[in-house]
Amino acid sequence: MSETQSPLLTVAGLKTYFPVRGTPLGAAPRFVRAVDGVDFAIGKGKTLGLVGESGSGKTTAGRTVLRLIAATAGTVTFDNQDVFSLDNKAMRSLRRRMQIIFQDPMSSLNPRMSVANIVAEPLVVHSGLSRRQRKLRVGELLERVGLSAQYMSRYPHEFSGGQKQRIGIARALASKPDFIVCDEPVSALDVSIQAQILNLLSDLQADMGLSYLFIAHNLAVVEHFSDEVAVMYLGRIVEKAARDSLYALPTHPYTQALLSAIPVPDPAAASSRVRLPGETPSPVNPPPGCPFHPRCAYTRSVAATLDKKETVSIVAGGEPARIVARCTREIPRLAPLPDDPSHYHACLLKQG
């Protein structure tokens, strides 16, 4: 790890709130706190895996970084430029360097445009290439992502999901970006295709020195792919560490639960799955204190060993539970592990 080189992308204190439409009588304005104070950095040629359940805000975070959704607070610095303060013209030229790949290959391609026009769109905006040169470049790009250049004149409905995803990747590559947000690029594909697309993405990274923000809900997918992994819960990062450290020593109870949910391809393996009671709480009305406390198994087990004064009883997922009182009062902050300063987590009880 080179500490001297400044990262390509730095995100600090990022918040994205969506207003909830109030009643006509003018109730207090409320917000969906989709992203609620997120910090991370991605070095050149590196991959940060961003993991979480649906509703954790990971997709919103990715789109806010690209300024596709307006941020409520925080800064994004890309190659020493403050992304949120750029004017339209500067932003447009920065967009050449930041691209996105979507989850749903179906809706990410315009059904009325030919593949040639889809892939050429970034070239139309950002390059001074002539029509002929664009066509040549589209052919190269299609070959690069493993499709035949002959497919150029076809339309999206003529392709399978995996092929559509390759077209989406070719479009993202067209403007020669430095950074790509991969928004669950394999979640909609079946498993055999997932591996092909992941291999393609890592080949491209090696060839072109790309940096990825790789969003996924599946820790197993991220493991093969990331240099660093951040786990999100209800708009916040609850644990962030180098890949090996996170998978070897998951510290936050939520990360532990997610990891235990990865299926092991061995029927004899003892299953020690951590069950999470209930569902992700509403980001409009997050639980006080640690947002994970209603579902946390760890606080329950700690509470059993503590004096009654230090615990409170709650009802979570329809079941009563006793948990540590502190978890409902204090909002946890990310702090490093004592023996690994690059491994951050946000568990009050484990921070001591």
Added chain:
Amino acid sequence: MKKSHETNATPVSRGLWADAALRLLRDKAAMACFAVIIIYAAIAIGSPMVFGDWSAAHDYNHRNESPSWQYPLGTDALGRSVLVKVFLGAHVSMTVGFMSNVIALPLGILLGALGGFFGRRIDDFVVWLYTTLASIPGIILLIALKFAFADKVLFPGSFFELDLSGMAGVYVALGLTSWVGTCRLVRAETMKLKELDFVLAARATGRGNLAIMFHHIVPNLMHIAIINFSLGFVGAIGAEVILSFLNLGVQNLPSWGKMINEARMDLIVGRWWELTAAAGATFIIVLAWNIFGDRLRDALDPKLRNV
């Protein structure tokens, strides 16, 4: 290579429009209806040239004759051939159907796409406009407009001179009152489209609002426009019949509505042919447009593709 049914290996690709056209060509019912529409259009264009000046065509020796070889659909109270009247009525109906759509469709698409895409104040205005319009019963609004148009001539003396007291008034009034349905559909579809990932991808690559509208939204709305053209055509023909029945329609030209109006007292005395001819002519074209519009929607709907 032999041209058997399509496989994934066919190197030549058809665009979506060509694909839809091919589906329609293979659809016998759609083609039959299309043929009916073409025949009506040919009659509409040809009959004024063939039959020329209609006002002097009285023949008091052949009044109220039932269908015969000389007059296949009989004659009316002034001794005029009902068949010729039906043919000339097609001219009025098809012109009104076409022209009212030429006004209503662009209006509906423009307002719907603007409102759906930009939202906020623009959308509020569009929604206010069409809900206000939709809250007034259509036929009453149409009658009111037609009354207001009496003796009005737009752009007098210029190339665009438009005498609103006659047929032009009918289709302008119809055009101004019948865009609401298209607008609603287009607005809803635009709101859906603008949230799709391919629009986001265009934004991410630095496309502006205009380019997104032009390249990504409007091409995906065209199927709605085409289907609404066929539906609007039917509505316009019906409305013209009603207006003419109320003596607010075209003057100096026979129309199906006027024929029904003139013939309504005839049925009691057993003269069925004029009413039947006008109602039948209306029925066939309305049916043809309805079936054709339905098949067209199936052919153009991307969701029904590859099934």
